[in-house]
Amino acid sequence: MKKEAFQYPSLKARMKNEYRIILAAFVFILIADSIGQIEIPLGPGKLILFPIFYALILGVLSGPEVLKFFRKKEVKAASKLVIVAICPFIAKLGINAGASIEVVLSAGPALLLQEIGNLGTIFLALPFALLLGLKREAIGATHSINRESNLALITDIFGPDSPEARGSLSIYVVGGMVGTIYFGFLTTMTAAAGIFHPYALGMASGVGAGILMASATASITAIYPDMAAELSALASTSETLSGLTGIYVAIFIGIPLCQKLYTWLEPKFAKLRHEPSEALTRKAEEKVEEA
Amino acid sequence: MRYIEWIVMFVVAGLGIGLANFVGFDVNFMDSLPGILILLGISLVAVLVSKIVPLKLPIIAYCSIIGLLVACPICPVREGVIEAVNKINFTAPLTMVGAFAGISISDQIKSFLKQGWKMIIVGILVMTGTFFGSALIAQVVLSLTNAI
Numbered sequence: 001m002k003k004e005a006f007q008y009p010s011l012k013a014r015m016k017n018e019y020r021i022i023l024a025a026f027v028f029i030l031i032a033d034s035i036g037q038i039e040i041p042l043g044p045g046k047l048i049l050f051p052i053f054y055a056l057i058l059g060v061l062s063g064p065e066v067l068k069f070f071r072k073k074e075v076k077a078a079s080k081l082v083i084v085a086i087c088p089f090i091a092k093l094g095i096n097a098g099a100s101i102e103v104v105l106s107a108g109p110a111l112l113l114q115e116i117g118n119l120g121t122i123f124l125a126l127p128f129a130l131l132l133g134l135k136r137e138a139i140g141a142t143h144s145i146n147r148e149s150n151l152a153l154i155t156d157i158f159g160p161d162s163p164e165a166r167g168s169l170s171i172y173v174v175g176g177m178v179g180t181i182y183f184g185f186l187t188t189m190t191a192a193a194g195i196f197h198p199y200a201l202g203m204a205s206g207v208g209a210g211i212l213m214a215s216a217t218a219s220i221t222a223i224y225p226d227m228a229a230e231l232s233a234l235a236s237t238s239e240t241l242s243g244l245t246g247i248y249v250a251i252f253i254g255i256p257l258c259q260k261l262y263t264w265l266e267p268k269f270a271k272l273r274h275e276p277s278e279a280l281t282r283k284a285e286e287k288v289e290e291a
Numbered sequence: 292m293r294y295i296e297w298i299v300m301f302v303v304a305g306l307g308i309g310l311a312n313f314v315g316f317d318v319n320f321m322d323s324l325p326g327i328l329i330l331l332g333i334s335l336v337a338v339l340v341s342k343i344v345p346l347k348l349p350i351i352a353y354c355s356i357i358g359l360l361v362a363c364p365i366c367p368v369r370e371g372v373i374e375a376v377n378k379i380n381f382t383a384p385l386t387m388v389g390a391f392a393g394i395s396i397s398d399q400i401k402s403f404l405k406q407g408w409k410m411i412i413v414g415i416l417v418m419t420g421t422f423f424g425s426a427l428i429a430q431v432v433l434s435l436t437n438a439i
Contacts, residue, residue: 011295022303025390029307032386033315050382051315052389059393065400072398079395080292082388083350084300087337088308088330089384090351092376094358095329099373101363110432120424125416132409141413145421170406174414176396177403180389182415186422196426197439204426210351211392212418218382232381238425240355244348 007080018077021070024062025081028055037222045192050218052211053181060177086210093217093236100233107199107234114203115241115249121145122258130269135278136262137167143258144250146171147209153250175209184215191223198224202231206238208246213239297338301331307387308379316380323383325375330384333357 008014032051040047059078062069070078097104104111121142129138140158144150151165151172158164191201198220205216217235221228263279270277292300305327312318337353361372406414433439 006293008296011293011299014296015299021391021394024394025307025387026310028390028393029311029386030314032389033311033383036315037382050385051311052382052385055386055389056393059390059395060397060400061393063394063397063400065398070394070397075394075398078391081300081391082395084297085304085307085384085388085391087301087334087351087354088304088327089388090354091330091333091337091358092379092381092384094333094355095362095372095376096358097355098359098362098366098369101359106438107429107433109436110429110438113432114425114429117423117425117428118421120422120427121417121420124420124423125413128416129409129413132412134409134413138413141410142417142420145417170410171414171417173396173399173403174406174411175418176392176399178411178414179418180392183418183422186419190422190426196430197433199433199439200426200429203429204422207418207421207425211388214385214388216422218385221381228381236355237359240352243352 017073018081021074021078021081024059024069025055028058031055031058039222043189043192045189047185048188048219048222050184050215052215052218053184056180082211086214089214090210090236090239093232093239096229097233097236100230103199103230104233104237107203110200111203111234111237111241114200114238115245116253117204118145118207118242118246118249119254119257122254122261126258126261127265127269130262130265131272133273133275134167135266136163137170139255139258139262140164140167140169141171143168143254144246145207145209145212146175148172149208149247150250153247154255157255175212179209180211180215183212184219187216187219188223191220198227198231199234202234203238205235206240206242208239208242210239294338297335301334304334304384304387305331308384311386312378312380312383315383315386318378318380322378326377326379329361329372329375330379333361 032054038049125142140154146168151168154168155165205213217232266279267277309320309323312323337350340353341350
């Protein structure tokens with residue numbers, strides 16, 4: 001087995017680099033949880049603001065690009081701490097799943113099949129991306145929800161300088177900045193519309209990004225408090241399944257499907273936009289090379 | 292990370308959960324403590340398992356699976372576990388996650404603004420499509436299997 005390379009020479013070195021992050025996190029918790037949950041009526045639904053949002057915003061503001069309280073190396077250290085902090089939360093959801101195991105089992109077929117639904121991004125976002133004039137960036141951007149593992153995968157397949165990797169990185173950054181808040185909002189508005197059973201929304205919350213799932217689940221359990229246990233159980237099971245299957249779904253279905261749709265749709269949208277088609281140009285070039 | 296680093300950092304996370312549960316929900320620390328210890332214990336076992344088992348799964352997948360196992364009907368300590376952990380409010384563990392996540396992306400503001408409105412729209416549609424795709428299939432299959 002390969003020996004693990006450690007980030008720090010010792011625990012002391014870690015604490016020395018990270019104590020300010022930890023102290024700040026406690027201060028943010030004091031502020032954010034004192035404010036508490038706020039509900040703002042909006043159209044048919046409501047926007048529910050959670051302490052996690054305020055803490056997130058405080059974190060972003062305190063960084064090197066605004067208040068400059070944190071330095072670059074602290075920013076880097078914080079991403080590892082996200083995983084540490086989310087572990088107990090995921091354990092709590094696992095316990096909810098165990099407690100509501102009957103619901104999870106009776107929803108088994110739906111839980112498994114809805115994982116395929118994560119590919120919905122391709123059908124919704126790819127045509128729009130092409131309409132907006134994106135080219136091969138669109139493949140990286142829309143093939144999946146584009147969290148860490150997807151970004152790594154796309155970079156690995158297409159190369160770090162490829163348009164596909166640029167697209168994937170863009171959506172990764174956008175998702176990190178607005179995803180947590182948007183995902184909570186999306187869930188409450190969809191719940192207000194009343195098209196889907198709460199169980200379906202619970203399962204849809206698990207998209208393979210812990211913090212997005214957390215935000216969606218917090219929202220949906222606030223709307224249906226009587227079903228909180230079942231809903232968080234379904235969300236966590238779906239999230240775990242997405243975590244297990246996500247990368248394979250992307251490799252074997254997501255990326256090939258996205259490329260196929262791209263070569264089919266891109267010329268049509270290029271025509272609509274009165275632009276030369278990237279897919280056709282590339283095909284012609286490849287033909288010339290072969291000849 | 293060394294085990295000792297995981298342990299110390301989990302203790303930090305546990306204190307964060309206790310603080311959020313007290314400030315936000317008036318649950319005093321001693322009432323939160325059993326639940327916190329259970330969650331941290333599961334997390335630690337998940338780290339241990341992820342280092343020992345050659346199957347490469349994310350640590351949080353192990354957290355979820357172990358959590359499910361200790362709370363499932365055949366587990367003898369089930370009742371106690373569920374009761375203790377129910378004292379921890381759902382969003383209490385999340386505030387610290389938000390704090391760290393915010394700090395970890397705080398050097399991406401300029402990069403975010405540089406993406407331009409097109410990428411922001413596409414990003415919103417990516418999230419929307421992922422969510423609706425799953426909700427749609429879940430709804431149909433739940434109806435077909437008479438689960439709802």
